[in-house]
Amino acid sequence: xxxxxxxxxNGDAVxxxxxxxxxxxxxxxxxxxxxxxxxxxxxxxxxxCVVHVDGRSVKSCxxxxxxxxxxxxxxxxxxxxxxxxxxxxxxxxxxxxxxxxFCTPGMIMSALDLVRHHPQPxxxxxxxxxxxxxxxxxxxxxxxxxxxxxxKEMQKEMQKADRPDPTAAID
Amino acid sequence: MNSEDEASPKIDARTRSxxxxxxxxREDIALTTGRGRFIEDxxxxxxxxxxxxxxxxxxxxxxxxxxxxxxxxxxxxxxxTWRDLAEDGIGPLVDENHVRGRGxxxxxxxxxxxxxxxxxMFSGDPVALIVAERLSDALDAAECVLVxxxxxxxxxxxxxxxxxxxxxxxxxxxxxxxxxWEAGDPEATQEAFAKAAHRTSLRIVNNRVxxxxxxxxxxxxxxxESRGRYTIFTPTQGAGALLESIARSLGVGSASIxxxxxxxxxxxxxxxxxxxxHVLIAWAAKRCARPVKWIAQxxxxxxxxxxxxxxxxxxxxxxxxxxxxxxxxxxxxxxIGAYTTAESPTIPTVGGVRCLTGVxxxxxxxxxTEVIFTNTVPVHAYRGAGKPEYNHVIERLVDAAxxxxxxxxxxxxxxxxxxxxxxxxxxxxxxxxxxxxxxxNMDDALLLADREGFDRRRRQAHxxxxxxxxxxxxxxxxxxxxxxxxxxxxxxxxxxxxxxxxQGAGHGHATTFAQVAGDRLGIPIESVHVLQGDSDLIGPGxxxxxxxxxxxxxxxxxxxxxxxxxxxxxxxxxxxxxxEEEIHFSDGVFTAIGTNRSIALPDVVYASFKADTLPxxxxxxxxxxxxxxxxxxxxxxxCHVCEVEIDPQTGELEIVRYSAVNDxxxxxxxxxxxxxxxxxxxxxxxxxxxxxxxxxxxSGQILSGSFMDYTLPRADDLPSFRFRRNxxxxxxxPLGVKGVGESGCTAACPTVINAIVDALAPFKxxxxxxxxxxxxxxxxxxxxxxxxGPSAISSKERx
Numbered sequence: 001x002x003x004x005x006x007x008x009x010n011g012d013a014v015x016x017x018x019x020x021x022x023x024x025x026x027x028x029x030x031x032x033x034x035x036x037x038x039x040x041x042x043x044x045x046x047x048x049c050v051v052h053v054d055g056r057s058v059k060s061c062x063x064x065x066x067x068x069x070x071x072x073x074x075x076x077x078x079x080x081x082x083x084x085x086x087x088x089x090x091x092x093x094x095x096x097x098x099x100x101x102f103c104t105p106g107m108i109m110s111a112l113d114l115v116r117h118h119p120q121p122x123x124x125x126x127x128x129x130x131x132x133x134x135x136x137x138x139x140x141x142x143x144x145x146x147x148x149x150x151x152k153e154m155q156k157e158m159q160k161a162d163r164p165d166p167t168a169a170i171d
Numbered sequence: 172m173n174s175e176d177e178a179s180p181k182i183d184a185r186t187r188s189x190x191x192x193x194x195x196x197r198e199d200i201a202l203t204t205g206r207g208r209f210i211e212d213x214x215x216x217x218x219x220x221x222x223x224x225x226x227x228x229x230x231x232x233x234x235x236x237x238x239x240x241x242x243x244x245x246x247x248x249x250x251x252t253w254r255d256l257a258e259d260g261i262g263p264l265v266d267e268n269h270v271r272g273r274g275x276x277x278x279x280x281x282x283x284x285x286x287x288x289x290x291x292m293f294s295g296d297p298v299a300l301i302v303a304e305r306l307s308d309a310l311d312a313a314e315c316v317l318v319x320x321x322x323x324x325x326x327x328x329x330x331x332x333x334x335x336x337x338x339x340x341x342x343x344x345x346x347x348x349x350x351x352w353e354a355g356d357p358e359a360t361q362e363a364f365a366k367a368a369h370r371t372s373l374r375i376v377n378n379r380v381x382x383x384x385x386x387x388x389x390x391x392x393x394x395x396e397s398r399g400r401y402t403i404f405t406p407t408q409g410a411g412a413l414l415e416s417i418a419r420s421l422g423v424g425s426a427s428i429x430x431x432x433x434x435x436x437x438x439x440x441x442x443x444x445x446x447x448x449h450v451l452i453a454w455a456a457k458r459c460a461r462p463v464k465w466i467a468q469x470x471x472x473x474x475x476x477x478x479x480x481x482x483x484x485x486x487x488x489x490x491x492x493x494x495x496x497x498x499x500x501x502x503x504x505x506x507i508g509a510y511t512t513a514e515s516p517t518i519p520t521v522g523g524v525r526c527l528t529g530v531x532x533x534x535x536x537x538x539x540t541e542v543i544f545t546n547t548v549p550v551h552a553y554r555g556a557g558k559p560e561y562n563h564v565i566e567r568l569v570d571a572a573x574x575x576x577x578x579x580x581x582x583x584x585x586x587x588x589x590x591x592x593x594x595x596x597x598x599x600x601x602x603x604x605x606x607x608x609x610x611x612n613m614d615d616a617l618l619l620a621d622r623e624g625f626d627r628r629r630r631q632a633h634x635x636x637x638x639x640x641x642x643x644x645x646x647x648x649x650x651x652x653x654x655x656x657x658x659x660x661x662x663x664x665x666x667x668x669x670x671x672x673x674q675g676a677g678h679g680h681a682t683t684f685a686q687v688a689g690d691r692l693g694i695p696i697e698s699v700h701v702l703q704g705d706s707d708l709i710g711p712g713x714x715x716x717x718x719x720x721x722x723x724x725x726x727x728x729x730x731x732x733x734x735x736x737x738x739x740x741x742x743x744x745x746x747x748x749x750x751e752e753e754i755h756f757s758d759g760v761f762t763a764i765g766t767n768r769s770i771a772l773p774d775v776v777y778a779s780f781k782a783d784t785l786p787x788x789x790x791x792x793x794x795x796x797x798x799x800x801x802x803x804x805x806x807x808x809x810c811h812v813c814e815v816e817i818d819p820q821t822g823e824l825e826i827v828r829y830s831a832v833n834d835x836x837x838x839x840x841x842x843x844x845x846x847x848x849x850x851x852x853x854x855x856x857x858x859x860x861x862x863x864x865x866x867x868x869x870s871g872q873i874l875s876g877s878f879m880d881y882t883l884p885r886a887d888d889l890p891s892f893r894f895r896r897n898x899x900x901x902x903x904x905p906l907g908v909k910g911v912g913e914s915g916c917t918a919a920c921p922t923v924i925n926a927i928v929d930a931l932a933p934f935k936x937x938x939x940x941x942x943x944x945x946x947x948x949x950x951x952x953x954x955x956x957x958x959x960g961p962s963a964i965s966s967k968e969r970x
Contacts, residue, residue, distance in 0.1 A: 035212035036205015038436075040385045041469035045878035048385060076205035085203065093199040096846045099677030101202030102209060102385040102436030123891065130886035134878070136385050136437050137677045139853030139915075140886040142846060 005069035009034075010078030018065040024058075025049045027065035028075060036076040036105045040134070047133035050106040051075045057113035059132070076105035079112075087153035088112055088146075097146030099137030107133050111147045115154055123148065190690045190906075193842035196682045198675070201434075208433040210389035210406050215462035218391070219248055221452055222309035223465070224299040224316045225474065226291035229327065229546040229871020230338070231320040233289050238299060241315040246308030248459055250316065251300040251451075253288040261285065261454050262420045264447050266513035270350060270520055278350035278516040278542065279343050281509075283549070285420070285447045285454075291320070292340065292509035293546050294872055295474025297447055302455050302463055325871035329483055329506035329543045340509065340544045347544045349511055352520040355500070355537035355599070363498035363535045367489035371572040376940040377560045377920075379481035379506070379864040380857070381473060382553050383883055384676070386436020388476060389466040390448050394457035401428050401453045406435040408443040409674045409714015410706040420450040425711065428453075432704030435676035439854070440552035441477040442676065443716045444513050448475075473876040477551020478864055481506040482519055482560050488568040494578050496587045498535035499527060501564060505542050508549035515550045516542045523557020525601040529565035530609040530647045530808060531587040536600065546871045548864075552716065554854055555913040558648040559920060566644035566921035570928065571937060580925075581617060584645060585610050602649055604806055605902040607834060609645055612897055613810040616643060616832040619893055620812035632816055638955065639827075640930025643812040644921035649804035650718035650910025651903075656710065657727030659688065659735060660794040663780045665773035667694060669728060670702040672712030673720040678912070679843045680720065686839055687725045687906075691732035693759025694772060712798075718807070718910025725839060725906055726799040734795035739775045742785065742793075746770050746778060805901035805909040809833035811852070811918040813926040819956055822949025824860065826923065830893040833918075836901040836909035844911050845894055851915020852892060857884040859920045859941045882942075 006015040009032060016031050028034045028051065037060055040048035044062040051060045052074040053067075079086040088108050091097065098104040107130070114121055114129040121129070126144045135143060201207050238250040263282040270278050287298050299316050303309035324338040331337055332347040340347055364370060391404040401421065407413055410430040418425040435442065448465055456463040467475060483504045489497040505519035514522070524538045569587075573580035588609040589596045596604045625641045632639035658670045669684055681701040689696035702708055713719070736756045743761035744751040753764045762769040770778075779785065779793040814828040831848060838844040861882035865874040875881040900907025920941060927943055928936060934954040939947065 029211075034205065035209075036207070038209065038386070039211065040387070040436075041878050043469070043877045043879050046385060046469075076203075080204050085200070089203040092203050093195055096196070096842050098199060098202055099679075099846060099850060100385065100435060100437040101198070101207050101677065104202055105205045108203065124887075127887040127889075134385065134883050134885065136383055136439070136854070136883065137850045138846060139849035139851075139892070140889055141849040141891050144886065144891065 003066050005066055007068050007070065008072040010074055020064070020066060022065040024060040024063040024065050024068055028060060034075050034077050038102055038105060040102065045134065046103070047110060048103050048106040050109040050133065052109060052113065055116070057110050076109060079108070087157060088150035091146040091150030091153060095142050095146035095149055097138065097143045103133060103135045107135065107143055111150060114147065115151045119151060119155060121148060121151055189686045189696060190839050191837065191841065192686070193840055194682055194686060194696070196679045198679060198681050209386050209436050210391065210404060211466050213391055213404050213433065215391060215393060215464070218462040218464050219302050219304060219459055220306040220309055221455055221463050221465040222301045222306065222313055223297050223448065224301065224313050226287065226294060226296040226298050228291055228320050228322055229294040230323040230325045231291050232323060233287060233291065234319040234321055236299065237317040240317065241301060241312040244308065244312035244315055246304035247301060247312045248304065249302040249455065250312065251286070251455065253284070253286045256285055259454065260422050261450065262422065264416060264420050264445055264450060266416050266444055268511055268513055268516045270352065270516045272351045273353050279341060279511065281341060281511050283447055283510045285451050293548055295548055296509070297451070300451050300455060302459055325546045325869065327545050327547050327866040327868055327871050329481070329504040329545060331868070332543050332545050333504065333541065340546065344544055348541055349507060349544055350516045350520065350542035352542065353537070353539040354524060356535055357537045359535040360498045360500050360537040364487065364489045367497050368492040369490045369572065369576050371488045371568055371575055373486050373567055373571055373938050375484045375486055375564055375567055377480045377482040377484065377563060378858065378941045380479050380553065380862045381476060381864055381881065382439040382441040382479060384437025384439055387467040387469055387472045388442070388446065388448065390452040391462060391464045392453040392456040393462040394453070394460070396460065399427055401457070402431065403428065403449060403453055404431045404433070405449060406438070406442055407432045407674055407714060408438050408676060408716055409672050409712065410704050411672045411709050411711040412443065412714035413445045413449065414706055414711050416445040417449050417453065421453060428706070430706040432674055435674065438676035439554045440479070440556060440716060443552060443714055470877055473881065474548055474873055477512060477553070478508065478548045479550065479553025480560060480858070481550060484564050486564045486568055488572050490572055490576065494576060494583050494586055496531055496533045499533050499565065499568065500537040501527060501539070503538070503540040505540055506545050506547065506550070507542055508545060508547045510549045512549050512551050514552040514556060518552065518557040519560070521601070523561045525649055526558050526561035526647070527565060527600050528598045529562060530589055530645045531565070532589055532593070547866055554851065554916050555648070558913055559855065559917040562646045562648070562917050563921045566646070567924060567938065570642065570925045574932065574937070581613060584613060588645070603803065605803070606899045607647065607806055607808045608897065608899055609808055612808060612832050612834060613643070613645055615895060615897060616810035616812050616830055619832060619895055620814070620828060620830040625814070638817040638819055638930040640815050640926040640928070642922055642925025642927070642929050643810055644918055644925055645810050646914065646918040647806045647808040648718070648910070648913060648917050650807055650913070651722030651801050651805045652717060653713050653719055653723065654798060654800040655720060655723040655727050656712040656796065656798045657724055657731055658794065658796040659728065659731040661776045661779070661792060663777065665698060665776050667692070667699045668702060669699060670709045671724050672709050673715040673724045674703050675715070678715065678720065679840065683721065683839050683843060684724055684728055687728045688732060691729055692735065692772060693757070718912040721839060722805060722904055722908045722910060723799050723801055725908055726904055727797045729906060730797035730799055731795040734797070735793055738793060739772065742775050742778050743770050746775070801904065803903040805836060805903050807833065807835045807909040807911060807914050809914065809918060811922040813922045815923065815926045815930055817930050817948055817952065819952035822945035822952060824927070824943065824945065824948055826856065826890045829890050831918065832895045832897055833914060834897040834899050834909065835911045836898060837907035838896065838898070839908065841896065844896070847911045848894060848915045849892055851913060852919045853884055853889055855916035855919025856889060856923055858916070859923045860943050861888065863942045
């Protein structure tokens, strides 16, 4: 049986007809060609497929497409705007936080959810938070550095924009 | 052109930008924005999907294969078996190995059947290939392929495979011996042991691991009937390196194969060669007259990616009364799995044994290795491929010897290392050290790690009920051998296109080699474009592996740039109305010596495309191809230091500090060099503490076949690393570059094991094998729990 769903995908209202068994990762990759969301394992261990659903990080290989009906979904492709990298993306480049780049989209999406909870995380917090994301290239050293630096940059931008504290909404 | 290393002009690379500058990677914009192009991201119009039916048994006779029910499944296009391969004349995959054994005999080369005919040799061996409209159709049909197996006795362990009652897997390999190899001088070694004041012996397991790049393997192939050509998209370590073997299996010339590699999601050695799937999917694409896509699932990677390591080594070191090393010898059993691969007999023999004497002066040595077949996944090259294994052996031996003889481990090493004044120094194992300050690396690393303060930290840990250990290891590895072909082609607009037979898989080639070209030619690196991964553009040639690309491709760029400058001088001479021998090139500008007349390289490039400005009209444009073939290795080296804490109540281990001092010669991009070391350390610590491919000895089933069961290190398992780079330029290439890719994992295993043994030393633990899991540690800590605990040790120390 096929089911019609509608969602906000990176700011665009979209709809799709999906099978019940279709995974969110497949919906994003196969239907919308958003191939930045990667599939690196089949047991929800690697975290290369992390996206945001209603602002929270989820492993899109462990969620059905029908579950995001009416939700806001944000993928790695939705971060940079007008050709300018998001501060977290820029921090990954600045601190050599990626080598092959396969785990990177999931790492960045996880990192953004971390910053939502811990605007200025220390090293131990970052390392603990990343327990759901595997990287085989970097030894995590530069990923941790990048996330701490990215979080600082986001704070600065927030202050510049004089926007409210992003954590205020979290209970 | 080809180079003689010694004859090449000396280049002082360090004084000139942009070599030596940590330029940010140009690869990163696509990769951080989700616009990388990994194999699964590629789709071809009208493509079908393939699935491989694999053997569930580790060793079995195939009585029959019935595909009729699967063929009738919805969406199924083809269900193919060995019979179809035979009809089409598609051969097995053969990557021959040429190492010779003790009697001069060649190693047994099995080849790898693409689809099993009458026997499966490991759990995961391909049996049938399904091509269907959708992957889900193929998955459903796989359930309907009926294979009648008769189970055969299984052997998964190298020692067990050598027992007289073990099943013989290959008739041409009695005793399951693919190769019986030895090197060195057994008599001189025996003599040295006979007169030694002290002998240290260890039995060392180098556990089997998987490379586990985050991107799984995959192949998309299509066949162009009108041109008779296959196009194969697949992640590799050099598209040109696979041409020959795939062509041979398909029964065509290599000109009929076009391999395209786009972004590669990690490789670590296992993507350097062809796999059965490359040939199978290309063949299926031709048969179906459609593009065919196959992507391995992670579970499938665990039973089909080449695996790494798996050595059991009995090792001995002989010392005289003063602690001088007299001799070292090893006897190694190497488990290479069910089929030979191009590298598997080389790794535990000529490849790895070069590192047997480490960084030390050891007058006599002898190594014997038995290369053994078992019913396990075939072994491929994995990061280091023999170098980590034998560095581990010697550094464990040296540390154990220090403990047994009461020497300080740093003093004992200092007494025996090859000193700069000894160089060039030949170890006799195939290594000739040209440069490197091994003792200085050690002193610097011990300082960086604050060895002085360790006793205090240990006492504090003991008071907290935790054991604390301090260990270190020196390393060296021969890198940069073999070749790369590099072409530099200027475009009329002044842009430079570099094509490489090497292939980045996270290394940053597009940045690194643009830096080298920018440096050599004095042009902005923004105008340099690096192409790799298209066999039609780069042609056949060695890919990336063995930590060679920084050396051989940078030298290739350098030599091609020199040829371009020479030709540019002739064009500039005409433009400047000066004799050619009076044209000087520097920083991108040709100048007529003694005049103020000059012409910039981009203008010379422009002129080179205009026939009337050329000195000879039959060659247009400005380009050169070089084929740098290194005649000598370079030797990255260093010292790593690790400090661990162990909770004797739970066996939990924490790496509290990790420091590394590495010498990679001249670093083209220091940030990328350091990144390579970090990643290597993590893989070494992974092998030492977490990772283990486990097979059930009775059934041969892999018991660690997913990320649920096989532990890759995670961020909170590892510390941040303290890193310092010592730079002693290599003398074996004019750029002074040394390799880097494998160094981290070469150093990390003995470093952390030495630290753990140090922590457990109060309980007379002399050695502990990898992976040092909490269970293994908890058992080793039994005496601590029985009363002789850390606080007891501490009070004894105070007394």
